[in-house]
Amino acid sequence: MKKFINTGKLSLPISFAVLIIAWESLVYVLKTPDYLIPAPSAVLQALIESFPVLMRHTAVTLLEVILGFITALILSVVMSLLMVRIKVLYQILWPYMIISQTVPLYILAPLFMIWFGFGILPKVLIVVLVCFFPITVGFVQGLTSTEPELDELLQVMRATPSQILWKVRVPQAMPQFFSGLKIAAAYSVTGAVLSEWVGAQEGLGIFLTRSMKTFKTAALFADVLIIIVLSLLLFYIISHLEKKVIRRRSLL
Amino acid sequence: MELAVDIVNLCKSFTLNNKELKVLENVNLQAEAGKFISIIGPSGCGKSTLFRTIAGLEKEYTGSVIVNGNDIRQSRPYIAYMLQKDLLLPWRNVRKNIVLPLELSGKLKNTDTGFLEKMISEFGLEDFVEAYPDELSGGMRQRVALLRTWLMEGSIMLLDEPFGALDALTRKNIQDWLLEIWEKHRKTVLFITHDIEEAIYLSDEVYVMSPRPGKIIENININFGRPRRRDIVYTSLFIDYKRWLMSALQV
Numbered sequence: 477m478k479k480f481i482n483t484g485k486l487s488l489p490i491s492f493a494v495l496i497i498a499w500e501s502l503v504y505v506l507k508t509p510d511y512l513i514p515a516p517s518a519v520l521q522a523l524i525e526s527f528p529v530l531m532r533h534t535a536v537t538l539l540e541v542i543l544g545f546i547t548a549l550i551l552s553v554v555m556s557l558l559m560v561r562i563k564v565l566y567q568i569l570w571p572y573m574i575i576s577q578t579v580p581l582y583i584l585a586p587l588f589m590i591w592f593g594f595g596i597l598p599k600v601l602i603v604v605l606v607c608f609f610p611i612t613v614g615f616v617q618g619l620t621s622t623e624p625e626l627d628e629l630l631q632v633m634r635a636t637p638s639q640i641l642w643k644v645r646v647p648q649a650m651p652q653f654f655s656g657l658k659i660a661a662a663y664s665v666t667g668a669v670l671s672e673w674v675g676a677q678e679g680l681g682i683f684l685t686r687s688m689k690t691f692k693t694a695a696l697f698a699d700v701l702i703i704i705v706l707s708l709l710l711f712y713i714i715s716h717l718e719k720k721v722i723r724r725r726s727l728l
Numbered sequence: 729m730e731l732a733v734d735i736v737n738l739c740k741s742f743t744l745n746n747k748e749l750k751v752l753e754n755v756n757l758q759a760e761a762g763k764f765i766s767i768i769g770p771s772g773c774g775k776s777t778l779f780r781t782i783a784g785l786e787k788e789y790t791g792s793v794i795v796n797g798n799d800i801r802q803s804r805p806y807i808a809y810m811l812q813k814d815l816l817l818p819w820r821n822v823r824k825n826i827v828l829p830l831e832l833s834g835k836l837k838n839t840d841t842g843f844l845e846k847m848i849s850e851f852g853l854e855d856f857v858e859a860y861p862d863e864l865s866g867g868m869r870q871r872v873a874l875l876r877t878w879l880m881e882g883s884i885m886l887l888d889e890p891f892g893a894l895d896a897l898t899r900k901n902i903q904d905w906l907l908e909i910w911e912k913h914r915k916t917v918l919f920i921t922h923d924i925e926e927a928i929y930l931s932d933e934v935y936v937m938s939p940r941p942g943k944i945i946e947n948i949n950i951n952f953g954r955p956r957r958r959d960i961v962y963t964s965l966f967i968d969y970k971r972w973l974m975s976a977l978q979v
């Protein structure tokens with residue numbers, strides 16, 4: 477088991493290095509033009525050259541992501557708690573939430589732009605929409621999956637409904653809540669980028685479209701690299717928080 | 729003697745696949761206050777159902793259940809009930825798990841910490857108060873669940889197979905330990921077990937139930953003094969009790 481974990485820690489950097497070297501040499505050997513597939517070195521060069529510009533765009537996208545994510549988080553927590561406490565609310569709202577997920581983002585994004593302008597608001601709203609569902613599904617599922625015997629014990633101890641909610645349901649829901657948060661974090665950056673694509677003054681999404689239109693493929697790859705790093709960073713922050721909140725030996 | 733629990737002609741059935749499933753049939757049980765009473769019977773005969781009814785979790789039944797002089801249909805009784813599963817909350821450490829009943833009844837703030845510490849050390853948990861349930865052995869988990877039950881309101885304890893999952897040695901130790909604590913505090917205990925020797929060793933009285941639908945088919949007094957000593961298990965009286973109960977159970 478220990479051996480497995482050790483090689484596991486090393487396997488990621490090794491496989492990554494192998495991939496980069498293979499990519500670089502293939503591009504070199506096949507002499508593929510830069511606008512088709514740029515070599516990693518070309519991507520790095522583009523990254524360094526456009527770094528100040530890229531950072532400006534990153535700041536905008538990051539702001540959209542953070543605002544959207546936090547709004548979604550607050551909304552999800554409030555709605556989940558309300559739906560769990562008030563059954564009718566759950567019956568009314570749940571179908572609409574599922575429907576909201578079936579409308580494709582590339583239709584909603586331009587629509588939001590028509591309604592809310594070219595500014596940051598429509599992008600934040602898309603991020604909210606993308607994050608809301610996984611967080612809410614995770615939290616509601618965690619809050620409602622119960623052990624009947626535990627419910628009976630609480631009944632014998634005469635726990636009030638609000639005690640049951642705060643002392644048992646909420647802590648018990650934490651693992652599923654955090655799973656939802658992680659999925660939302662992974663989606664949030666893509667959501668923001670996609671909504672910028674449709675029309676924006678600044679942001680990684682608009683940089684992406686511009687690079688594409690001018691065949692600056694290396695810059696495009698540099699942009700994608702930043703998107704990946706941002707998503708991973710968010711994911712990592714949430715995993716870290718999860719470890720702090722759920723103090724429990726992992727079952728793995 | 730005052731009766732802590734008085735059950736008269738209790739009948740209970742469930743509906744299973746549109747058919748009536750009789751689980752308890754004319755169960756009569758009288759538990760004097762401060763006695764240790766065991767209930768043995770084959771798996772599925774309705775022992776847990778009997779406890780659930782006494783605890784007020786089953787509303788549909790015929791017959792009467794009187795706890796401390798009050799019909800439980802009129803006033804829901806305060807009962808310290810330990811279910812067949814230990815049901816410790818994995819996100820709470822041992823101390824936080826133990827004080828749950830006090831916390832829920834709002835009495836934690838007024839509870840003397842000296843009293844709590846005393847109970848924790850009586851239950852042999854003083855080195856584990858900061859540990860989490862998944863860091864405990866099976867025997868330790870049962871002690872935690874028992875202490876939590878002990879701190880629940882009510883002078884009557886219902887213990888549903890508390891030692892069922894323990895190995896023989898741990899089981900013997902924890903039996904001795906439970907007796908020691910019980911002899912000090914003398915609460916009324918109703919105790920479900922599959923283990924005939926455990927029932928004889930611990931109890932003042934043993935009830936035997938038939939296979940489902942559960943009826944009381946035997947009820948014997950165990951005439952060993954208190955405090956009990958482990959070596960009574962070698963006496964001929966102990967073996968007589970054992971033979972008698974085994975024949976009642978037809979094993």
Ligand SMILES: Nc1ncnc2c1ncn2[C@@H]1O[C@H](COP(=O)(O)OP(=O)(O)OP(=O)(O)O)[C@@H](O)[C@H]1O
Nearest residue numbers: 742743744751770771772773774775776777778940
């Ligand atoms: N809610 C329920 N609905 C239908 N049948 C039930 C219900 N609860 C229990 N039963 C049935 O009642 C019977 C008695 O169950 P109970 O749990 O009381 O048995 P038990 O004597 O405690 O068994 P064990 O020793 O295995 O714990 C079983 O046949 C069980 O399937």
Ligand SMILES: [Mg+2]
Nearest residue numbers: 775776777812
């Ligand atoms: Mg049972």
